Amino acid sequence: MLKIFLAFVRKETFHILRDTRTLVILFGMPIALVLIFGYTISNEFKGASIAIVDEARDALSAELIAHLTASGHFELVAQPPDMAGMEKAFQTGEVKLGIVIPAGFEQSFFREKRAAVQLLADATEPNYATTLTNYATQMITAFQQEQGRVEVLPYQVGVHIQMLYNPTLVGAYNFIPGVVALILMLICAMMTSLTIAREKETGTMDLLLVSPLSPMVILLGKVTPYVVLSFVNAVIVFLLGYLVFDVPVRGSIVLLLVLCLLYLMVALGLGVLISTLAATQQTAMMTSLFTLLMPTMILSGFIFPIASMPTALQYAAHIIPAKYFIEIEKNIMLKGAGWEAVQFSSLVLVAMMLFLFAAAWRNFKVVYD
């Protein structure tokens, strides 16, 4: 029994190993993802192209412009004559922020002690617009203090901020757990559902099913190599995170890896369930894409904070396995928490696994009896 099972595992492993391109992608994908997230994905404000309508054209307005551009955060790319020109600059997308300095700027500032500046942000992207406006406001306020020599009032209330677990606000602390959850789901669930659908489509499944082995043993034999592959991939991502981005594992590594396997089992259950429902590889693929991958990326809190979502989606997030797994990862890796802290999430995953296996088993029988 065990021997035949191992024979299946061997057969499937040969299939995978012979396909060099798949292997390259399976191992290249997590690495590429980690590097992209690590180096390119950021909401951090780096600088923006601005346009200035200078209606004042006096010494102070020139100084303000110099002050804004000298910081290196704002690059002045256009000086349209009027507001219509400004709108055009927004429409081509070359400019993200517009600043209007009204006529008589210097006079108002020194004589009336009160001058106005108008900020226009391209608010198609609300967060970026807010960030830009805040940045420009800070710089103009600094300019005003420099020019007006404002004294600092006594009786200040200070705010001491202490960033815990991730003092330097490294994005990697957030995305490494997310990438692991995504990769495991992708390889384990999607690849298993595809391999099984493939055997059904090409008719080789029937050959396997008439063998004296129980269908489930056959299935397990088919999927075991993918479980191993996914697990190796997870370890690679953890290592990359540790070596390249200094993401620590403060808690128990053994516990982390054991729970990793638990999550893999959930992914496996999903994969097998999908393959019992889908007749062709195309259907299996589309189902995996839209029911596994997208939700894992979007609703797990990996890219977007769950707290910002509408209530209905927050509830929906509770059935996403990745959500629990990411919680587990963050607790163990970043907070150094032990079993008690991850107990609940782990039990939820166990329940999901049992449910999925039961459902897959039921469906499998219906199809092949």
Add this chain to the structure above:
Amino acid sequence: MTAASQQPAITATGLTKKFGDFTAVDAITFSVAQGEVFGFLGANGAGKTTAIKMLIGLSHPTAGSATVAGFDIATQREQVKENIGYMSQKFSLYEDLSVLQNINFYGGIYGLSRRQIKDKSAEIIERLQLEAHATKVVGSLPLGWKQRLAFAVAGVHDPQIIFMDEPTGGVDPVTRRRFWEMIYAAAEVGTTIFVTTHYMDEAEYCNRISIMVAGKIAALGSPRQLKDDYEAASMDEVFLKLVRD
């Protein structure tokens, strides 16, 4: 027989295909006359499929030359394709299209007019007695029917030559018999049939056969001639003698 029939339907001269060091087809030379049912026999891996792929333009020969329907397979591949039909080892109609849709599609790609397609569809449906199943998807038909339909579709554009690569794998003797009746009917109206098989009883149905062993043609002639030459009672015996040598 018309004057054109003097010209052979297929000729092959020293046709060779190598994959690296391995020679799959080793300088085979033969010719097939028009209207002939030509059997191409050999054990699995003897090079039959490779040879047929070169003749129908799916594979470039490494050496040698061949003509099909009077056109050179190396330089006039498109003209060759206009004049042949092909039925592969693997069942190759679209299982998710209906009988009519399959005929319609292949008729269309061979450049038949709508009118011709309509006539042809009606004729095929009638010939195969598929009236009740014309709008059913092909995937739901029994294998024997699928194969006969595949043969009919291979001939939808009335090609001069139809190539068949192990067309009768996996069907029962009765269905095979009916399949061969279709082949004869096609040959009778002048279509040349080039068929590979490893069923020796089918070999008896052919006008002439060639037997391939390890990439070479080991024997060529009519079934009776071969049985006489090898002092054998059946084609099975001829084949076994050749393979053992």
Add this chain to the structure above:
Amino acid sequence: MQRLLFIIQKEFIQIFRNKGMLPLITVVPIVQLIVLSFAASNEVKDVNLAIVDLDHSQYARELVHKIEVADRFILVDFPPATRHGDERLQDGTVDIVLTIPPDFEQDFFKNKGAAVQLLVNAINGQQATVGAAYLSTIVRDFNQEIQQDVLPVRRLAAGAPRIEIASSNWFNEELNYQYFMAPGIMGELVTILVMLLTAMNIVRERELGTIEQINVTPIKKWQFILGKMIPFLIVGLILLTVGLTAGKLIFDVPFRGSLWVIFAYCLVNLAAVLGLGLFISNISDTQQQALLTTFFFVIIFILLSGLFTPIESMPTWAQYLTVPNPIAHFVHVMRSVLLKGSTFGDVLYNFKVTAVLVVVFNVLAVSSYRKVV
């Protein structure tokens, strides 16, 4: 030409015959559009907060009240000691713990540097910084209010000149995040779906063996490729139409620019994406392989498209990577035309780059399709 029509007809029949496929290319993308547009928001709200008040003074109570009425925070707990606050942070029930130290009020009156302390769970950097910044603003406002209690009015109304900054948000005054996400997601969904379907297409015929039958027919390479592309092009356009309708009905996304520009761009974009999809299909032996290769591209395309994070925030080398990325251009065109009313001339650059991609990808597709081995 007629041969071409037969291929197109066949592809359509196959698309519509596949019961599992039809909902996947109609209903599911709409659901995706809705869910994604709602979920893909970087808005920071509902930050869970615990306040440890060790002062119990009048000012402390006032500060707590000010935070309570701010709608960004949910006050989940008032732990009696700092230690309890830390535990809350550890088990994840709160994101930030604000501690008002003992003698806070007294220190303030003595001008002895009164201060509150924020402990922030910073694993999610953005939530942490933005949340802490909101809290700091509240504390600063509160500070200004209570300064009036101790400082003479004369000193408050300082004589220093001021610049008043009026800011306005163009094209999206209410800072509606869905306006921003929905058009981008439409572009992304159309691209992914079409690319996946095409990538799986030819390789599927190869796996099932039907491609051999096609290869022995006199059909031309370009007829075959075009016959495969046109149906998916149409599917893509239908999808875009459905997406735009849904965007209008559900999110009331403004349509400021011309829809013709959108559809024209979609056509060019799909021609590029189809070429890439077919190229992948041609170089793959199995559907599984085609799918993985496509995924590899798609995930990188999405992450580097500016859909979720601004391209301006990427390092320069990564910004160059967005140039050959069809999704990046589609997302940009959708947002510019719909939200800002950009004209054809405004997005001409995107048209030009995409046209180059059309040529490159399709040359790859046609040249990699081998009828003969």
